[in-house]
Amino acid sequence: MQSAKTVAFHTLGCKLNYSETSSLSRLMEQEGFEKKEFTEVADVYVINTCSVTDNADKECRQLVRRIQRKAPESFVVITGCYAQLKPKEIATIPGVDLVLGAAEKFNITKHIKALSKNDATKICSCDIDTVTGFHSSYSLNDRTRTFLKVQDGCDYTCSFCTIPMARGKSRSAVIADVVQDAETLAASGAKEIVLTGINLGDFGKGPDGDAPAAINGRTENFYKLIRELDKVAGIDRYRISSIEPNLLTNEIIEFVANSSKFMPHFHIPLQSGSNEVLGAMRRRYKRELYAERVRLIKTLMPHCCIGVDVIVGFPGESEDHFKETYDFLHELEVSYFHVFTYSERANTHALSLTPVVPVALRNERNKTLRNLSYMKMQYFEKLHAGQTRKVLFEGFNKNNMMEGYTDNYIRVTTPYRAEWENQIIDWKL
Structure with a gap:
């Protein structure tokens, strides 16, 4: 496919994926490809996937279908965690031309140049133990x-x-x-x-x-x-x-x-406020250590923002376990949560654990913690009302508005001013 000259990228998942997508983009631009927006028609579409939850897998499939409707003659390349874990499953998705596993994603330009449309989906994956x-x-x-x-x-x-x-x-x-x-x-x-x-x-x-x-x-x-x-x-x-x-x-x-x-901003995974559930999760700490870390941070930096990852609906999580988590988070001086609903993942030990928490109950617990997270962040922001803090404003215009974050991760939105792009401004909250 020597004539293909445009490429578009879409990233699912974590910040690490965003850094890798940007590097893949630079590799392809060095080979003469022009970068397009994912919403535009391009010769090649690259989807860098996550596979932490079922939703990430589904989103990947939906994106491929969308490309098929918009640009059926374009090449579709899937890489990232989903590609490494389930390459054969991805190869069955109509429209996918190339699946790149962990060891091959940074050889993307070589593999794309060898593609021909209407060939069978090519899988370049590997045993993860050989990934060094x-x-x-x-x-x-x-x-x-x-x-x-x-x-x-x-x-x-x-x-x-x-x-x-x-x-x-x-x-x-x-x-x-x-x-x-x-x-x-x-x-x-x-x-x-x-x-x-x-x-x-x-x-x-x-x-x-x-x-x-x-x-x-x-x-x-x-x-x-x-x-x-x-x-x-x-x-x-x-x-x-x-x-x-x-x-x-x-x-x-x-x-x-x-x-x-x-x-002054930390994001510290907790996953559960119950030591019993933490043990079943095979986490390497207990809630007491977590609380100790938070206490030290807030002693030295009372203004520090602390984010928390937490999983609800893990197998065996009873109402008492969930209440332990809720009460623990309620009492901790943390600022916001990323709440994940447990989803079954192939080849994990958790699949053998019981009892399984009904999906409806998992979703209900997720909502409960998200509501608590909202209240926590509201409280954290009110604590800093009237203070002047330094805000780094983002370099883009969104509906004539721009946003940025204080040093301690409070989001600020204001009417767009070009001279403030990528600038640190003293801002009264």
Whole structure:
């Protein structure tokens, strides 16, 4: 398909996927492809998928159908976690031409050039155990905030999760390379970098999953990484996208509290406020540790915003377990939740656990926690009413409005002003 010259991308899922999609886009632009919006007609459509929930799988199938109606002669490429986990299932979707697994997605241009329309769907997947190596990725020119991937894969075995099967073993960039990426982003005009990874706090294992000591004879870890990034000139803000409570050390919290560049904002997965459910989930901490981390953060940074991931409807979650979670979150000084309704995933230990929570009850619990999250965020915002905080405004015009975030992640919306794009403004809340 030598004549194809336009490509459009769509990303499902996490910040890490956004950073990788941006890198894939740059690879294709270097090969002469012109980038189009996903709503436009393009020669090639690339969907970078997630597979954390059933909904992400369904959304992928819906997107392919939409492309078939709009541009039936275009090539459709599926990559990402869904592609790694279920390549044969994706190959049965009418209109899909190429499925790229974890080891092959960064060879996308080579595979696209070899495509011919109406051939059988080509699957380039692999055994996840053979996936090694770390591919640096960052988003650029897509958003004011830049997502910088510094870690990939996961060595944890949470009973509900397919990510290790989709992403492979934990592995990282080396600090020197991350610093170089940050300097590149600073030179491009980026003001804020969001550090992303699958298990970010596990940063330090080598590009091939080696022990930390194997990296040029130096032991590297996440704390040492953020200390070095803090020195990079030209970047005003860093955020830590998500970090496990057992890997969020006191020294990391204390460093953020004393840094002018690392924002007072943490996102810390909880998943359940019940120790019994946490045990069934095979999480590596108890609620007491989580509460301890929150207390230290709020002691050192009372203005800090704390986000929480929580799963409802996990097998065996009784009304008492759910009440434990609700009460725990209600009492904690956290600011908002990302609430996930448990969905069965193939080849996970959780499938063998009972009793199964009815789907209607899962949805009801989701709504209950989302309502609590809304009230938490409202309360957090009211605590800061009247304060002047620094807001980085996004670089796009949406219905003559623009928005940005304070250092502690309060969203601000105001009439669009071009001179405020990608600028940090003192703003009275």
